[in-house]
Amino acid sequence: MKINIAICDDNKIFCNQLKEFIERYSHDNDTRCKVSSFNSGIELLEQYTDDYKIIILDIEMEGMNGIETALEIRKKNQKVIMWFLTVSEAYVMDGYKAEAFRYLIKPLSYEEFAEQFKESIKWVEEKYVTPIIVEYKNETYHLEEDDILFIEVYGHKLIYHLHNKPITTIDSLKNIETKLSKSSFVRIHRSYLINLKKVKTFNKVEIIMQNNEKVPISKYKEKEFKQAYTQFWGKILG
Incomplete structure (x- = not known):
């Protein structure tokens, strides 16, 4: 860059x-x-x-x-x-x-x-990371990280949950993880990758995002999520 x-x-x-x-x-x-x-x-x-x-x-x-x-x-x-x-x-x-x-x-x-x-x-x-380029219904979207609340795996597709609408594309979560900021995005389930900036609240079993959508936390990922959340917000607020 x-x-x-x-x-x-x-x-x-x-x-x-x-x-x-x-x-x-x-x-x-x-x-x-x-x-x-x-x-x-x-x-x-x-x-x-x-x-x-x-x-x-x-x-x-x-x-x-x-x-x-x-x-x-x-x-x-x-x-x-x-x-x-x-x-x-x-x-x-x-x-x-x-x-x-x-x-x-x-x-x-x-x-x-x-x-x-x-x-x-x-x-x-x-x-200032490189935008994620997504093809959806014959249109091309350039998504900034702040556009994304969370990403969901659905079969062989990915669903980008944005503030205003979801966008579906063919890709793998593993591939997208390499393109996103490791400090802001964390895998909380084998099927979900969330943006820590967009978390509204959470408990032991789910996270509620800013648009009030609920995302489940795997019991195997709970500790990793809490560590990432603490590190991220501690850095921002400290």
Whole structure:
């Protein structure tokens, strides 16, 4: 996956330093990154696209500052990762209003950058997975993980249970498992694979999904499900 990154800072020297950090990290870790630099929040907003997966913003810029820029971007994109960089800790709480992923103080060493950047790359790879392509009634669907509540095996077919309707196709659950995020999807039965993000509630024998459909838990999978559920939500909420 190629990861598009935007750096927005009115200090060109610091912009270039960050770009060098990203290029060094990409080379050392075999990661494909494309970097675009912007000297103001207005310039970034004028050229902004959803292709950017990580945006690194200086907070104290003339005109539109980094927080204001980030809040405008959040209106268009809730998934993009935001970093805030500044020489002062005074803006920390404001940064979190824009759902900051990281808040780092300048000057920044490469070692500190690389440690935080590694976590951002991991997050991007989990959130921006390749869509699942499904053929259904002579139509082709590109499904994102968040579209899927759970997947059911029915004979030699798979049924994708979505928020608005089910889609049936010919495939195997084993094959689909390899294409989905291992942290979000868990097998709870030989015939069911569920999206942990879409669980409403559960008990020992079944899981109730957000659309109120009930999915049975195999007694052999109960422990595995609970471990996966705890790990997933512990990570998100912690």
